[in-house]
Structures are given as structure tokens and as C-alpha cells.
Amino acid sequence: MSYPTLLAALAAARHWTARDAVAEFGRTAERLNESYRPSERQWERWCAGEIKVGPRPLCCRVLEKMFGRPVAELFAPPPLIAQDSPWPDGYSAGTYWSRARFVPEPGSPMDEEIAVVADDSARFARRVRRVDEHALEQLDADVRQLAYDYLRRPPYFTFRRVADLRTEVFAMLDERHPLEQERRLYQVAGQLCGLLAHASADLGHPHEADTHARTALVCAELTDDNPLRTYVRWVQSNVAYWQGDYRKAAAIAHTGRDYAASGTALLRLASQEARALAATRDGSEFGRAIGDARDARDSASEADEPGVFRFSPGKAAYYASEAYFAMGSPGNIRQAQQQAQESIQLLANDPDDQGAELLAAARLDLVAAHLAGDDLDGAAEHLAPILSMSPEHRTMPVVQRVWKIGKQLTARPAAPAAVELRERIALFAAHPAATPEVLPALE
Incomplete structure (x- = not known):
């Protein structure tokens, strides 16, 4: 059963x-x-x-x-587990599965099984032949699919599949290959390490994220892969940002812009630098950076950037919203609310950018703007769907944003609605995709 x-x-x-x-x-x-x-x-x-x-x-x-x-x-659907683990009757055992492999969404257990069976087929194709063009094309296709999955599936689902594939590619690199094949294998390895860095940061493991990021940068240097360099520098900047080291986050994003020559890479790093500088309340530097981000958004070129490797206009808008809100003046708060509303609209209408975490971040910027305007009812309305998110989608950036909303609500200790929201926020933060111990007490 x-x-x-x-x-x-x-x-x-x-x-x-x-x-x-x-x-x-x-x-x-x-x-x-x-x-x-x-x-x-x-x-x-x-x-x-x-x-x-x-x-x-x-x-x-x-x-x-x-x-x-x-x-x-x-409270998640049960995983299939390895042969040496006891399990109730009715569950098939298989060495491919581990305790870390969970069904991504309640009610859709076939989704993961289908993906895993496809992984098995791809693994067989890579194992029975020497590394050739077909195997390399399969690796490229796998990375593209994982980049799309990252936006649509809980991070822990993608993490295990990325880690498994990276292990295979590392094993391939232990053997001798023609120079061009070796270059492409290093490129795939770097992309997979970049995804692992991103997932580790989202799951609340900054040290491990930095480790994967440094390995990804080694691969980027070996292949002169500028898109990978910019993506990884953004991940490293994000790690510093969520640890509260805003100056370091801004500096990393700024130096990464040296490699941002195509696609949405410049938009990604300019947007990140702007919100990091806004968190420092450096008005002069923020003005320059937000202007660069606005220009990059207007001129971002279309490129073949799958899934999470693409930095969408909707995501850029919620970065801008967060930055304007951090600056704090009434004019900036109005800008923050406008950018948040635009972000929600752009994300909802972008078929390649449907991540639950992205929409949650945009809605939280709108919540923060409503609270800054003393509109508690409006804030509660936009916060409600976020507090109903299933735990597997509650990445550390989302939880920390929600926690900031809770801190704003402490300024209204006597309002019954604010008290109820703080209680719901505390419950939300108690069940993240990452560990809750990294969060301070909500006083």
C-alpha cells in the first residue's frame, strides 16, 4: 500500500x-x-x-x-529507499533511491519517478560507450533540464540529481579524453557545481555553497566560460548578502561584471550590486548602481540561457523593489511598491520563470511596502498565500524575507492582526527547507 x-x-x-x-x-x-x-x-x-x-x-x-x-x-510524501533499509510492505526497494529523494509535490508521485527512470536511461547511455558527441549532447541536455527543474521543483529534489550527475562527470574527467571533449566536460562540471552552490545557499549552508562555487570557478577558468563566471559570482555575492556582509556582496557583484558580456549576465550582477549597496544605505553609490541595473534591464539581450541560468526581468524587478525599500524614503517606498507589482505581473506571465520562490519574493516586497505605508490589511492579504507555501519551497532567502516582515510587525505590538501574523510567521519559519537554527528570535 x-x-x-x-x-x-x-x-x-x-x-x-x-x-x-x-x-x-x-x-x-x-x-x-x-x-x-x-x-x-x-x-x-x-x-x-x-x-x-x-x-x-x-x-x-x-x-x-x-x-x-x-x-x-x-509531513512530505515518503521516499523510496535503498535495499538495506527496512520499509513497510508494498514499497519497492532499489539501490538508485536514497533517503534524500522525495516526491516533489504532494499528489504527483509519478513526476519524480518518471524523472528518475529517465536519469537511469541517460546513465546507461553514458556508461556503455566512450565519451563521444552523443554522450556530450546528453550531458548538455541534462544540465538544461536541471536548470529548468530548479525553478519549478523544491531545491532538495534538484540537489540530489545534480550531485549524482556531477559525480559521474568527475569520474569521466579522471580518464583521458581529447582536448575538446575534456573542455566540454569541465564546462558541464562547472555548471553542475554552480547549481550545487545555488542549492546549498538556498538550503541554508553558506560554507558548502562557497566550496561548490570555488570549484565551479576553477572549471570556468579552465574553459574561459564567462556566463558561468558571472552566475557563480552572483551566487557568492548572494551568500555574502544573506549573511549580512553587504559591502562584500556589492564588491563581488561589481567585480563579476567584468565578465558580463552577453545575455542577462549584466542584469543579474547590476541588480545584485544595487540591492547590496541599498542595504548599506550608501545613497550615492546606490544611485549609480540602480541606474546601471535599469539600463541593463532595458538593454538585456535574448540568449540561450535555460532555467535558473537566466536572470529574468521579473526577477530584476523584485531586486529593484527590495533595493528601493531598503533605502527607506517615502519616494523610494513608492518605487518599491511599483517594482514589486511589476515583478509579480512579469513572473506570472513568463512561462520560463514560474518558480514559487520567485513569486514569493516579489509578493514579500509588496508586503513590506504596504507595511511601510501603514497598510496592515493590504500586507496581510499579500502575505497569506506565502504563509501557506509547503515547507519544501521555503528556501532560506524566502524564510529570511518573511522573518524581516515579522520584525516590521513588532512595531505594532498592540494590534491583534499583527500579533496573529507574527505567530503565523514564527510557525512558517519553524518548518523551512533549510534549518531554522540560523534565524534569530522574533521578539
């Missing part, structure tokens, strides 16, 4: 009834010096995935202690 959540599958593997599970929950809670236990009906709702928001933090701690897994995994 199949199970709607990993929680249900693990409970079934232990042959628990709802009463058994609640009793074990109570015993675990007592070991944590807590006395709460859910009802049997509540347990059944958890197992069925019939919840609109996650359990209270106390319950999350108990569940994670019971099963040794993050709550985000327990």
Missing part, C-alpha cells in the same frame, strides 16, 4: 495504531519535560497530511525526537 506522508509510513512500519502512536508521543514528550499529547484524531490528520499549517513547535520537537527526522520530511 502507499502512504500520504512519511509519518504515516514510519508509523505503519512500527505497526502502530493511532492510540499506540499517541501513547509513544506522550512518553517522548515526558522525556523532554513536556506534558502535551495530541488526540488520536489529530494524529490521524497528521498522518493523512490534512493540515493547512504545521504543528506547534512543541509537537515538532517531540515528533523529531520520536523519528529522528526533520518535521518537513515527516
Whole structure:
């Protein structure tokens, strides 16, 4: 049989009834010096995935202690796992699958299975022949698909597939190949390391992101790949930005512009530099940078940049919105609101740019602008769909943006609506795609 959540599958593997599970929950809670236990009906709702928001933090701690897994995994559809792992009857085992491979969206388990079977076919084609033009074309096609998947699937889904393919390419590079084939393999390896850097940053692992980024830059140097250089420098700048080192973020983006000669590369780095400088409140430098970003947006050329390797006008608009909001004057706040509205419209109408995280970021800029204009009702309206995002899409940039909204709301301690929103934000941040420990307390 199949199970709607990993929680249900693990409970079934232990042959628990709802009463058994609640009793074990109570015993675990007592070991944590807590006395709460859910009802049997509540347990059944958890197992069925019939919840609109996650359990209270106390319950999350108990569940994670019971099963040794993050709550985000327990409430996700169950993975298929390796042959040496015990599992309930009805689940096929296969060495290809690992505990990190989860169904990307509840209700669509075939999507990942189809993708994984295609991966197996591609792997077989690469293994049974020497590296030739067909194998290289397959690698290029794989990278393109992964770049599109990154915008549409949860980061952990893409991360494992990118890592598996990168391991294969590294193994190919251990052998001798003609110079042109070797160059193309290094190019693919660099693109995959760039994607791993991006995913690691989104999942809240900046050190690992920097490690992958440095490897990607080595590959870019070996192949003189300017688009890869600019993409990776943007990732490194983002890592510094979300760690609060805005000067470093601006400097990295600025130096990366030396390689931004085509496509949307200049738009990416100019937009990043502008929002980093805005965070420093350096008005003179911000004016120059936002002007460069505006010019780059007007002149961005069409190029063959698949998925996340393309920096869309919609994304540039929400970067501009975030930058204007950081500058803070009434005129800048109006600009921030206008740019956020434009970003939402552009992203919604762009078939190649449908990422949930991108739309969430644009909506959060609009929320921030409404709050700055003392419009709590408008902010709540735009915040509602974001707080309903499933945990696997709650990347660290999204969670940190939501957390900033929560800090803005602390300025309204007596407003009942603000109190409710802060409580919902705290619950949202407790179940990110990344670990919540990197966030400060929301006072």
C-alpha cells in the first residue's frame, strides 16, 4: 500500500495504531519535560497530511525526537529507499533511491519517478560507450533540464540529481579524453557545481555553497566560460548578502561584471550590486548602481540561457523593489511598491520563470511596502498565500524575507492582526527547507 506522508509510513512500519502512536508521543514528550499529547484524531490528520499549517513547535520537537527526522520530511510524501533499509510492505526497494529523494509535490508521485527512470536511461547511455558527441549532447541536455527543474521543483529534489550527475562527470574527467571533449566536460562540471552552490545557499549552508562555487570557478577558468563566471559570482555575492556582509556582496557583484558580456549576465550582477549597496544605505553609490541595473534591464539581450541560468526581468524587478525599500524614503517606498507589482505581473506571465520562490519574493516586497505605508490589511492579504507555501519551497532567502516582515510587525505590538501574523510567521519559519537554527528570535 502507499502512504500520504512519511509519518504515516514510519508509523505503519512500527505497526502502530493511532492510540499506540499517541501513547509513544506522550512518553517522548515526558522525556523532554513536556506534558502535551495530541488526540488520536489529530494524529490521524497528521498522518493523512490534512493540515493547512504545521504543528506547534512543541509537537515538532517531540515528533523529531520520536523519528529522528526533520518535521518537513515527516509531513512530505515518503521516499523510496535503498535495499538495506527496512520499509513497510508494498514499497519497492532499489539501490538508485536514497533517503534524500522525495516526491516533489504532494499528489504527483509519478513526476519524480518518471524523472528518475529517465536519469537511469541517460546513465546507461553514458556508461556503455566512450565519451563521444552523443554522450556530450546528453550531458548538455541534462544540465538544461536541471536548470529548468530548479525553478519549478523544491531545491532538495534538484540537489540530489545534480550531485549524482556531477559525480559521474568527475569520474569521466579522471580518464583521458581529447582536448575538446575534456573542455566540454569541465564546462558541464562547472555548471553542475554552480547549481550545487545555488542549492546549498538556498538550503541554508553558506560554507558548502562557497566550496561548490570555488570549484565551479576553477572549471570556468579552465574553459574561459564567462556566463558561468558571472552566475557563480552572483551566487557568492548572494551568500555574502544573506549573511549580512553587504559591502562584500556589492564588491563581488561589481567585480563579476567584468565578465558580463552577453545575455542577462549584466542584469543579474547590476541588480545584485544595487540591492547590496541599498542595504548599506550608501545613497550615492546606490544611485549609480540602480541606474546601471535599469539600463541593463532595458538593454538585456535574448540568449540561450535555460532555467535558473537566466536572470529574468521579473526577477530584476523584485531586486529593484527590495533595493528601493531598503533605502527607506517615502519616494523610494513608492518605487518599491511599483517594482514589486511589476515583478509579480512579469513572473506570472513568463512561462520560463514560474518558480514559487520567485513569486514569493516579489509578493514579500509588496508586503513590506504596504507595511511601510501603514497598510496592515493590504500586507496581510499579500502575505497569506506565502504563509501557506509547503515547507519544501521555503528556501532560506524566502524564510529570511518573511522573518524581516515579522520584525516590521513588532512595531505594532498592540494590534491583534499583527500579533496573529507574527505567530503565523514564527510557525512558517519553524518548518523551512533549510534549518531554522540560523534565524534569530522574533521578539
